[in-house]
Amino acid sequence: MTEETPVKTxxxxxxGIEVPIFxxxxxxxxxxxxxxxxxxxxxxxxxxxxxxxxxxVAQIRAAVGDRPFGLDLVIPNKVPERNxxxxxxxMVPDQHRSFVAGxxxxxxxxxxxxxGMRTRFIRSEEIQDAQIxxxxxxxxxxVALGIGCPPEVVAAMKAKGKTTVALxxxxxHAARALEAGVDMLVAQGYDAGGHTGEVGTFSxxxxxxxxxxxxxxxxxxxxxxxxxxxxxxxxGAQGVWIxxxxxxxxxxxxxxxxxxxxxxxxAQTTDTVISRAESGKPFRQTRSAWSDEWAAxxxxxxxxxxxxxxxxxxxxxxxxxxxxxxxxxxxxxQGIGWFDRxxxxxxxxxxxxxxxxxxxxRAGRQRETAA
Amino acid sequence: MTEETPVKTxxxxxxGIEVPIFxxxxxxxxxxxxxxxxxxxxxxxxxxxxxxxxxxVAQIRAAVGDRPFGLDLVIPNKVPERNxxxxxxxMVPDQHRSFVAGxxxxxxxxxxxxxGMRTRFIRSEEIQDAQIxxxxxxxxxxVALGIGCPPEVVAAMKAKGKTTVALxxxxxHAARALEAGVDMLVAQGYDAGGHTGEVGTFSxxxxxxxxxxxxxxxxxxxxxxxxxxxxxxxxGAQGVWIxxxxxxxxxxxxxxxxxxxxxxxxAQTTDTVISRAESGKPFRQTRSAWSDEWAAxxxxxxxxxxxxxxxxxxxxxxxxxxxxxxxxxxxxxQGIGWFDRxxxxxxxxxxxxxxxxxxxxRAGRQRETAA
Numbered sequence: 197m198t199e200e201t202p203v204k205t206x207x208x209x210x211x212g213i214e215v216p217i218f219x220x221x222x223x224x225x226x227x228x229x230x231x232x233x234x235x236x237x238x239x240x241x242x243x244x245x246x247x248x249x250x251x252x253v254a255q256i257r258a259a260v261g262d263r264p265f266g267l268d269l270v271i272p273n274k275v276p277e278r279n280x281x282x283x284x285x286x287m288v289p290d291q292h293r294s295f296v297a298g299x300x301x302x303x304x305x306x307x308x309x310x311x312g313m314r315t316r317f318i319r320s321e322e323i324q325d326a327q328i329x330x331x332x333x334x335x336x337x338x339v340a341l342g343i344g345c346p347p348e349v350v351a352a353m354k355a356k357g358k359t360t361v362a363l364x365x366x367x368x369h370a371a372r373a374l375e376a377g378v379d380m381l382v383a384q385g386y387d388a389g390g391h392t393g394e395v396g397t398f399s400x401x402x403x404x405x406x407x408x409x410x411x412x413x414x415x416x417x418x419x420x421x422x423x424x425x426x427x428x429x430x431x432g433a434q435g436v437w438i439x440x441x442x443x444x445x446x447x448x449x450x451x452x453x454x455x456x457x458x459x460x461x462x463a464q465t466t467d468t469v470i471s472r473a474e475s476g477k478p479f480r481q482t483r484s485a486w487s488d489e490w491a492a493x494x495x496x497x498x499x500x501x502x503x504x505x506x507x508x509x510x511x512x513x514x515x516x517x518x519x520x521x522x523x524x525x526x527x528x529x530q531g532i533g534w535f536d537r538x539x540x541x542x543x544x545x546x547x548x549x550x551x552x553x554x555x556x557x558r559a560g561r562q563r564e565t566a567a
Numbered sequence: 568m569t570e571e572t573p574v575k576t577x578x579x580x581x582x583g584i585e586v587p588i589f590x591x592x593x594x595x596x597x598x599x600x601x602x603x604x605x606x607x608x609x610x611x612x613x614x615x616x617x618x619x620x621x622x623x624v625a626q627i628r629a630a631v632g633d634r635p636f637g638l639d640l641v642i643p644n645k646v647p648e649r650n651x652x653x654x655x656x657x658m659v660p661d662q663h664r665s666f667v668a669g670x671x672x673x674x675x676x677x678x679x680x681x682x683g684m685r686t687r688f689i690r691s692e693e694i695q696d697a698q699i700x701x702x703x704x705x706x707x708x709x710v711a712l713g714i715g716c717p718p719e720v721v722a723a724m725k726a727k728g729k730t731t732v733a734l735x736x737x738x739x740h741a742a743r744a745l746e747a748g749v750d751m752l753v754a755q756g757y758d759a760g761g762h763t764g765e766v767g768t769f770s771x772x773x774x775x776x777x778x779x780x781x782x783x784x785x786x787x788x789x790x791x792x793x794x795x796x797x798x799x800x801x802x803g804a805q806g807v808w809i810x811x812x813x814x815x816x817x818x819x820x821x822x823x824x825x826x827x828x829x830x831x832x833x834a835q836t837t838d839t840v841i842s843r844a845e846s847g848k849p850f851r852q853t854r855s856a857w858s859d860e861w862a863a864x865x866x867x868x869x870x871x872x873x874x875x876x877x878x879x880x881x882x883x884x885x886x887x888x889x890x891x892x893x894x895x896x897x898x899x900x901q902g903i904g905w906f907d908r909x910x911x912x913x914x915x916x917x918x919x920x921x922x923x924x925x926x927x928x929r930a931g932r933q934r935e936t937a938a
Contacts, residue, residue, distance in 0.1 A: 200937045
């Protein structure tokens with residue numbers, strides 16, 4: 197990374213990074229590698245318990261030294277005070293249980309060796325409060341809120357000197373986050389992997405930029421090449437937020453099952469689908485027999501979250517454990533078509549910057565030719 | 568329009584236009600105004616009979632003089648040889664008829680004064696061949712194919728000296744169009760109004776650019792501001808294709824019912840929805856009681872095209888004729904949120920160019936600051 201790369205924006209100085217690339221990952225190794233490559237790693241900690249968060253933040257800190265990194269949580273509006281699994285289990289309709297059992301039988305999915313493992317906790321105020329306390333007490337530099345943006349959490353994190361960020365998929369979510377006082381917005385479009393909204397990235401980004409005023413905005417959803425970075429800056433963003441590209445890395449691969457890795461490596465641009473069959477909420481993933489079965493005529497509608505988690509947790513765990521290929525899938529965005537091999541995180545970042553610089557150079561030359 | 572505008576690309580010289588803005592419209596006045604403003608007007612002629620096409624092309628020619636303009640047709644793969652309305656009517660299931668009658672009753676929709684008017688023709692080889700012959704014999708400069716891209720039609724149009732263009736929403740459609748020998752591709756993303764695909768504009772454009780090699784690509788779907796034009800060029804496109812912005816013009820407004828105009832003026836970024844309830848094919852439109860009723864639990868699935876047209880043609884016509892507001896809607900893309908008043912077409916084009924130039928200037932300055 198040179199100091200003089202054209203993709204560098206004001207954001208870089210403000211946050212002490214070299215390039216305005218934020219890399220989201222569920223793997224501490226990837227988060228550390230993004231920060232060490234001059235970007236800003238963000239650890240997806242939503243499914244981690246408070247004690248795990250404390251340990252993992254310490255691991256990342258040890259790997260990155262003084263470089264900044266962040267952590268992503270979701271804080272939905274309504275969660276039960278406590279997590280009563282038996283009560284939730286009782287609410288699952290028989291029709292849904294037998295549909296899932298039918299999928300298990302058709303694809304010969306054995307039982308998981310550790311039932312309940314994948315849904316070892318169901319979100320509750322109790323668990324959420326402990327997560328928030330662990331994050332506040334840690335020395336993580338930034339907290340990103342993937343869903344929900346309670347003003348008191350934003351205030352508490354700011355009081356601890358942490359940068360606060362909200363992911364938004366609609367203007368009304370952005371308005372709420374700005375009111376809560378966040379330091380930055382991530383405009384995440386329909387093109388994104390995982391939980392995502394309905395407004396295309398191209399359409400969403402400049403709307404959020406205009407609403408945000410002086411608050412900087414990152415573009416998310418489909419950012420896969422340096423041209424996308426240059427386009428995001430042209431749309432008014434000050435940087436990009438990337439998930440999918442960092443799945444296809446040497447550092448992330450050990451966290452994938454062979455079937456998940458295969459699904460991601462082979463997926464083309466048109467091979468992802470938004471389905472509620474993963475969690476009960478719209479979730480973009482590689483298309484598989486799992487999403488197809490739930491979209492077939494006669495299939496029941498997925499349950500609401502977190503009830504759907506309780507319904508499908510064990511079979512989803514077993515599909516991975518027993519390597520049932522046709523049903524394996526992974527959360528990924530429409531940028532997945534650009535990636536068909538594993539590279540080190542540092543190489544992914546360097547390539548994005550090189551391509552982004554070249555695209556901005558072309559735009560600059562176009563202006564000069566015209567002038 | 569100056570000669571020196573930064574948004575000007577190679578395409579402009581090649582096609583004899585001043586700015587790389589292609590404006591699609593169902594109104595001859597808008598098409599003429601776009602060409603007269605230095606862009607490239609394209610007339611949506613799919614629902615026009617051969618004789619009408621001949622007349623309307625002559626009208627546009629009279630208005631634009633030597634300036635180029637185009638015409639858009641759809642040529643789906645499989646259409647019946649002849650249009651037997653009675654046969655199609657007999658295929659409509661009773662369940663669908665009674666569902667549509669139920670909507671009519673709930674919203675007190677009177678019968679249309681001219682039954683069958685809105686579906687006065689149902690696509691057949693006979694009608695399609697006559698349309699193609701009329702276009703080939705006309706002096707329109709460009710033919711754009713919105714759906715389907717038969718090599719023999721491309722060859723016939725090229726033999727007449729016409730530029731040929733294909734709209735594509737996926738890489739496989741682009742590959743077929745390139746094989747058919749088209750002169751240009753329009754990469755139309757999910758963000759677009761009307762019949763559209765599933766890949767977000769941001770994700771689609773650079774994929775198609777890479778596939779197209781030397782064949783120029785326009786970006787379509789969500790292009791609403793000059794920043795979008797600058798971003799499209801940064802993604803590798805040579806220009807943009809715009810529909811929605813030209814709906815909100817003084818020239819187009821007389822073609823809208825009061826209810827349609829109201830729906831378009833009030834729609835925000837999140838107020839469009841993709842529904843098969845319009846034509847049987849996925850069609851992005853302003854959300855209304857019409858799309859909501861078809862998405863409600865218990866509603867039948869829309870029929871396939873053109874059967875769905877036969878089913879809903881009369882009620883859709885009556886909804887407009889009798890100004891049934893809650894059911895009125897119009898095809899529009901996710902850019903609709905940018906438009907809340909009517910302007911002349913020339914002003915829309917000039918604003919897009921001015922903003923696009925400014926956005927490219929900013930990108931150019933960014934490069935210089937870094938260098």
